[in-house]
Amino acid sequence: MATSARQGPYFCGIDAAMDVVTGKWKSLILWELQEHGTRRFAELRRGLPGVSEKMLVQHLREMEEDGLVDRKVYPVVPPKVEYSLTEHGVSLNAALESLAGWGQARIERIGADKISVEAA
């Protein structure tokens, strides 16, 4: 199953962090939630151009299981679900910041294209 089955034996901390962060969209979800504080499902979908609903649900479930995001369901008539970062999610994001800096430098070094997310 996709749910759980993680938490395998690790070689080192990197392994453990990677385990939680790998997945095409997870770091982006983390970022999106960090930026906006709280987002509804459809807002996240719109914020991550190209993500499929299935993957978004799946990643969110895994991240919830890993204690990174908080899922709050409002039992209202048009469904409403809000996602936000837990303290672990916030600290993971902080830990990713130096990596983001390195990646940014790499982008400039190799002159890769960048998809602007902040616009639109």
Added chain:
Amino acid sequence: MATSARQGPYFCGIDAAMDVVTGKWKSLILWELQEHGTRRFAELRRGLPGVSEKMLVQHLREMEEDGLVDRKVYPVVPPKVEYSLTEHGVSLNAALESLAGWGQARIERIGADKISVEAA
């Protein structure tokens, strides 16, 4: 091809860093080279229990292309090749350190098993 074809458009720095670091053994290779400075192919293989030769070669080639490792071939009669980190490799490792710290904390939090590498 596995070689190049990376450097696709990125959403953010994390993407770019992840692109370079994903691969089952890459972070371990980074770590191993950081610890030992310079390693021969067979030394790396022995240092990473479970890695297949194919994956080791493949990852090393990609990391060489990405400018993370330096490959020095000695044209001697029993082949001799030495791998070491470039400055970019070293700085990537530094950027990974906070992530490693987070992962370490997570390991302790969830009480996961850990494969000891420093022993043996």
Added chain:
DNA sequence: TGCGGTACTCACCCGAAGGTGAGCACCCCC
């Protein structure tokens, strides 16, 4: 003389990650 080591390459296979498209239960708005 033949086995093991050195640093690989090549061909093949498997399973998981991720994408596609449909359906659902209920509502509001035009």
Added chain:
DNA sequence: GGGGGTGCTCACCTTCGGGTGAGTACCGCA
């Protein structure tokens, strides 16, 4: 009253990462 939005689930399919095992050219050592 039907089209669109809300948050999903399910089934199917493709792609790709990674593993397996063989082969290679040459050597040193027992």
